[in-house]
Amino acid sequence: MRKWTSDILTLQKFDMRLRDLEVKYRTIPQEKSRMKEELEAAAGVVRKAKEHLQNIERSIRSTQSDIAQLNDKIRKTQTQSTMVKKNAEYQAMLADIEATRTRISELETREIELYDEQENAGKALTGAEKDYSAAERAVKAELADFDTLISEIKEEVLKLKRDKKRFTTQVDLNVLEIYKRLLESDRKGKPVVPIVNGACSNCLLKVTPQTMNAARKGAVVQCDNCSHIIYDPDSQPDYE
Ligand SMILES: [Zn+2]
Incomplete structure (x- = not known):
């Protein structure tokens, strides 16, 4: 191989390495924003899981309060029923109490279902929080790696440019x-x-x-x- 060839190939090696480093350097901001998006997505899952759990807890409270009100209503009707004289009226009250009891029983069944849902939603939330912590740790580590990478790239580029400049003087x-x-x-x-x-x-x-x-x-x-x-x-x- 001729000297001009090996010289220009050596120079090309410098330039190709510089080009690779430049490409690597340019993709870093994209990589960083990609990681940020991943972290935001994980935070979104946690937020949704929390909202879901809160909704269930709200439903439980409202069901419990409905049950309490209906029990109150039964007590009141029972008290009133002791004072009515007409049998038809009395029967109507008993029927009302019976209907209310059925409604309470339905609500109690719903309450039990809601406890199951609450348990599942709690597990989902714990899982989502774990995923988020893992993503956060990974992102922190990767960001630190990027900082190291950036300084390594900068250092190598400086050295390459210096060596290349020195070498270029001998190229045809x-x-x-x-x-x-x-x-x-x-x-x-x-x-x-x-x-x-x-x-x-x-x-x-x-x-x-x-x-x-x-x-x-x-x-x-x-x-x-x-x-x-x-x-x-x-x-x-x-x-x-
Ligand atoms: Zn060609």
Whole structure:
């Protein structure tokens, strides 16, 4: 391999690592907001579970108060019934008491159902609170990891830029010029790629025989199709 090739490949290694780090760095805010959303969702589940439990408890209280009122009503009717003279009136009162007792019995059945619901809702709430605590712990740990990651990335970027700057001085200026343009114009691909099986490994199209010949001789050549710098990995090293 020619010196210009190995030089530009070394430079490319610096730039690709810088690019990876940049992508990683850019996704951090998204990751952070994703975690915040997860935590908010878990908090929402807790809120709903709490509301559900409170509703059941309210229903229990209102059922109990209904039962108490109906018992009162029975007592009053019983007291009144001792004073009525007409049998029909007395019978009506007894029927009323009986109907009220049936209603109380229904309410008591409902009360028992509500206790079951209360127990289940309590369990659901405990579960939701546990999930929330776990999510909170995870998010805290991940946020701390992100802080570490950020400082690691910054440190590595600084070092890479320093080393790259030092290295760039020895790269052939002509190649460097083309390389920089390609690096700018194609933010995803690699500016310098090998010819593999007679094809450019960036765009995968076959290179022309002339280009292939030039590459074999170690000349700086660009793909006829995508203009990326291509090289023959088997080209002879330069004479020292
Ligand atoms: Zn190409």
